[in-house]
Amino acid sequence: METNLCVAGFGGQGVMTLGKFLADATCNATDKNVTFFPSYGAEQRGGTANCFVVISDGMIGAPLGDVMDDLIVMNGPSLAKFLPTLKQGGRLFINSSIVDEKEVNRSDVKLIKAPVTEMALEMGNAKVLNVIMLGVYIGYTEVVPAEVVWQTIEHKLGSKPKLLPLNKQAFEKGLELGRSQK
Amino acid sequence: MARVLMKGCEAIAEAAVRAGCRFFAGYPITPQNEIPEYFSRRMPEVGGTFVQGESEVASVNMVYGAASAGTRSMTSSSSPGIALKSEGISYAAAARIPMVYANISRGGPGVGAIQPAQQDYFQATKASGNGGFEMMVLAPSTVQEAVDLTYKAFDYADRDHNPVLILADGVIGTMMEPVELPPMKSDEEVAAIKAAKAGWACIGHKLDYANRSWIQPGQWDTKKMQAENEKAAAMYASWEKDIQVEEYQVADAEVVIAAYGISGRIGKSVVDICRAAGKKVGLIRPITVHPFPYAAFDHIDYSVCKAVLDVEMSIPAQLVQDVRMAVKGRCPIETCLCSGGNIMSREAVLKAVDAILAK
Amino acid sequence: MEKIYSRTKTIQEDKVSGFCPGCMHSTVVKLIGEALEEMNLVEKAVMVTGIGCCGLHMDYIAYDTITAPHGRATAVATGMKRTSPDSLIFTYQGDGDFASIGLGESISAANRGENITVIFINNGIYGMTGGQMAPTTLLGMKASTAPKGRIAEEHGYPMHMCEILNQLTAPAYLVRTSCNTPQNVIKTKNAIKKAFQNQLDGKGFSMVEIVTSCPTNWGLDPLAALDFIEQKMLPEFPLGVIRDR
Numbered sequence: 053m054e055t056n057l058c059v060a061g062f063g064g065q066g067v068m069t070l071g072k073f074l075a076d077a078t079c080n081a082t083d084k085n086v087t088f089f090p091s092y093g094a095e096q097r098g099g100t101a102n103c104f105v106v107i108s109d110g111m112i113g114a115p116l117g118d119v120m121d122d123l124i125v126m127n128g129p130s131l132a133k134f135l136p137t138l139k140q141g142g143r144l145f146i147n148s149s150i151v152d153e154k155e156v157n158r159s160d161v162k163l164i165k166a167p168v169t170e171m172a173l174e175m176g177n178a179k180v181l182n183v184i185m186l187g188v189y190i191g192y193t194e195v196v197p198a199e200v201v202w203q204t205i206e207h208k209l210g211s212k213p214k215l216l217p218l219n220k221q222a223f224e225k226g227l228e229l230g231r232s233q234k
Numbered sequence: 235m236a237r238v239l240m241k242g243c244e245a246i247a248e249a250a251v252r253a254g255c256r257f258f259a260g261y262p263i264t265p266q267n268e269i270p271e272y273f274s275r276r277m278p279e280v281g282g283t284f285v286q287g288e289s290e291v292a293s294v295n296m297v298y299g300a301a302s303a304g305t306r307s308m309t310s311s312s313s314p315g316i317a318l319k320s321e322g323i324s325y326a327a328a329a330r331i332p333m334v335y336a337n338i339s340r341g342g343p344g345v346g347a348i349q350p351a352q353q354d355y356f357q358a359t360k361a362s363g364n365g366g367f368e369m370m371v372l373a374p375s376t377v378q379e380a381v382d383l384t385y386k387a388f389d390y391a392d393r394d395h396n397p398v399l400i401l402a403d404g405v406i407g408t409m410m411e412p413v414e415l416p417p418m419k420s421d422e423e424v425a426a427i428k429a430a431k432a433g434w435a436c437i438g439h440k441l442d443y444a445n446r447s448w449i450q451p452g453q454w455d456t457k458k459m460q461a462e463n464e465k466a467a468a469m470y471a472s473w474e475k476d477i478q479v480e481e482y483q484v485a486d487a488e489v490v491i492a493a494y495g496i497s498g499r500i501g502k503s504v505v506d507i508c509r510a511a512g513k514k515v516g517l518i519r520p521i522t523v524h525p526f527p528y529a530a531f532d533h534i535d536y537s538v539c540k541a542v543l544d545v546e547m548s549i550p551a552q553l554v555q556d557v558r559m560a561v562k563g564r565c566p567i568e569t570c571l572c573s574g575g576n577i578m579s580r581e582a583v584l585k586a587v588d589a590i591l592a593k
Numbered sequence: 594m595e596k597i598y599s600r601t602k603t604i605q606e607d608k609v610s611g612f613c614p615g616c617m618h619s620t621v622v623k624l625i626g627e628a629l630e631e632m633n634l635v636e637k638a639v640m641v642t643g644i645g646c647c648g649l650h651m652d653y654i655a656y657d658t659i660t661a662p663h664g665r666a667t668a669v670a671t672g673m674k675r676t677s678p679d680s681l682i683f684t685y686q687g688d689g690d691f692a693s694i695g696l697g698e699s700i701s702a703a704n705r706g707e708n709i710t711v712i713f714i715n716n717g718i719y720g721m722t723g724g725q726m727a728p729t730t731l732l733g734m735k736a737s738t739a740p741k742g743r744i745a746e747e748h749g750y751p752m753h754m755c756e757i758l759n760q761l762t763a764p765a766y767l768v769r770t771s772c773n774t775p776q777n778v779i780k781t782k783n784a785i786k787k788a789f790q791n792q793l794d795g796k797g798f799s800m801v802e803i804v805t806s807c808p809t810n811w812g813l814d815p816l817a818a819l820d821f822i823e824q825k826m827l828p829e830f831p832l833g834v835i836r837d838r
Contacts, residue, residue: 079238113500113503114500114580298662299669300672321665436657436659438637439656448658449659
């Protein structure tokens with residue numbers, strides 16, 4: 053069993069962090085193999101950012117595949133760019149605050165909507181949208197147990213304990229939303 | 235030992251520290267910046283030294299100096315920067331100075347692309363500088379292998395008094411993967427390694443005409459120069475025993491993929507996919523790309539093998555020349571190539587395999 | 594009779610110098626050896642030589658030495674001193690090595706305040722390769738690659754390394770000496786000793802620039818070369834302490 057995930061969005065949306073949290077959790081608390089591969093450009097700011105996470109029971113060949121099982125898109129341009137790579141029956145997670153559902157021009161994929169930009173703003177910190185989305189993804193796919201992912205986030209934020217309650221809330225809201233769409 | 239998720243570049247740096255590397259000098263270039271950045275944080279913790287050189291040229295020469303004074307030392311760069319380092323590498327090889335360096339290679343030639351590539355195969359394996367010297371060139375295909383090979387590279391370098399090159403690429407360098415790290419050499423072990431070099435290292439010696447240290451990357455005397463080269467050639471010839479290669483499902487294979495580094499790993503997953511579909515496909519993945527595992531290609535059953543498929547992220551193909559020497563005309567050789575910073579696609583390799591099987 | 598002078602033991606007795614007659618490399622190498630002996634530093638000494646005539650004495654000195662790639666001596670010395678702080682690390686470089694191909698390494702090592710000593714031999718010409726123009730070649734001075742002499746409009750002006758490095762904050766000691774008179778030879782030796790002492794005291798980057806002759810490539814006999822230093826070189830490269838901190 054191998055899951056190929058692509059996470060894409062604007063620079064600054066925490067796309068890489070989302071992927072790293074997931075990879076780290078898989079490494080720390082499972083026997084599975086995992087790779088995290090960031091796609092990078094020459095620019096330091098702006099533009100699109102995306103990363104690939106592969107989680108597998110067996111050996112991982114390519115750390116970025118041609119065909120994705122799961123796709124998380126945080127903005128419109130990423131949808132246009134990556135939707136063609138999603139396999140038939142693949143799972144598409146969109147940030148429905150800014151990604152227009154009507155732009156999803158495929159009916160052969162499963163669509164999971166999460167207005168994470170709005171949710172983050174409601175929680176008072178626009179930056180936690182990636183943690184909400186990670187919650188949605190875990191809640192829906194259960195590719196790694198939710199508590200393991202939370203432990204990883206908790207560990208990574210260890211030096212900034214003030215941020216923990218907010219992130220916990222964000223992650224749980226996400227989980228709930230993901231589970232509700234199963 | 236618990237596994238930790240590490241970025242390839244950082245894992246290489248940590249493996250070097252654990253192997254006793256206590257001097258690193260480097261210069262920024264994508265996609266290897268995490269190596270000098272990691273060393274800049276890590277070296278002070280272990281009593282080592284990090285210097286950001288004013289150029290790749292200066293950096294490699296700082297390493298040449300530190301290694302000549304007996305310290306396990308390392309530098310790293312990416313393709314165009316590695317080209318600049320060739321001066322210092324050639325000097326270290328000529329003077330028989332042990333050092334380790336890593337090429338996290340990117341697209342080329344010239345400034346090329348900052349994305350991963352395998353365009354430096356010839357440079358790495360055939361001529362990393364002037365003068366026809368040779369080096370062991372180790373090509374990891376996973377972050378774990380990058381760690382293990384880096385750790386081992388310092389032993390090879392010390393054993394042979396010669397530079398060793400870790401030939402990785404931007405995928406291995408920038409991807410994160412779980413690794414188990416090798417044991418940390420103790421301060422005593424690190425000191426002992428340095429002390430063992432005190433006889434020849436340039437650190438100052440008692441006034442004695444015969445026993446001073448004289449590190450010479452060349453000779454005025456032509457007979458001496460030839461003798462040095464003969465000694466080096468004999469040392470290079472001894473590497474036969476150090477060849478490392480992964481041979482996977484080769485015995486009955488109708489198509490054998492030949493690939494190294496990141497392409498080798500992708501090739502291996504293609505073998506698994508093909509085998510699951512009943513297709514007889516195998517893989518030969520050189521881990522030491524120099525010395526090259528020519529003999530591994532004698533394990534192919536050429537009565538059933540339709541072709542060897544050379545898979546590499548280089549246009550024109552480079553690895554293929556060693557594959558040709560290894561196959562010796564016993565079957566056709568096909569290629570599956572990409573370049574320019576594009577990463578080898580599993581689908582493309584599958585297609586190339588199917589095309590051969592359909593013949 | 595009391596023996597008051599003998600050849601420095603840092604020069605091997607059975608070896609012959611590779612330098613031309615009248616070349617001041619011989620003088621400077623002797624001064625370095627005497628300084629090391631008098632300061633009891635022979636056992637700690639490591640000389641990093643550049644490429645060119647400055648490598649011609651490696652064969653007959655008696656202390657540790659390593660050849661750096663052309664121009665990279667200060668980088669090599671950086672690696673050595675950082676990892677072997679108890680050794681006395683000094684570079685021995687000509688003008689092509691230090692001021693042309695190695696300019697980046699030279700300025701950067703000085704700017705980092707590396708605790709090393711540079712002995713910089715300025716004779717205004719490339720010696721070993723046959724008299725080509727150097728960054729320190731005087732205006733009008735002929736060279737095998739400047740047959741009409743150095744022309745400012747085409748080649749720029751002689752580079753003054755002491756003054757250039759004096760623009761930096763870090764260097765501890767920058768001095769220009771010569772070996773054209775007995776008095777200047779003594780001053781040169783004292784400057785070398787001071788530069789070594791600075792390293793022992795951890796003061797950082799010290800450079801002794803020594804204006805010397807190259808009779809062979811200047812096309813002058815050794816005595817005429819001394820006059821050339823006095824009349825032509827020193828007005829362009831005035832002697833003295835440029836920095837002492």
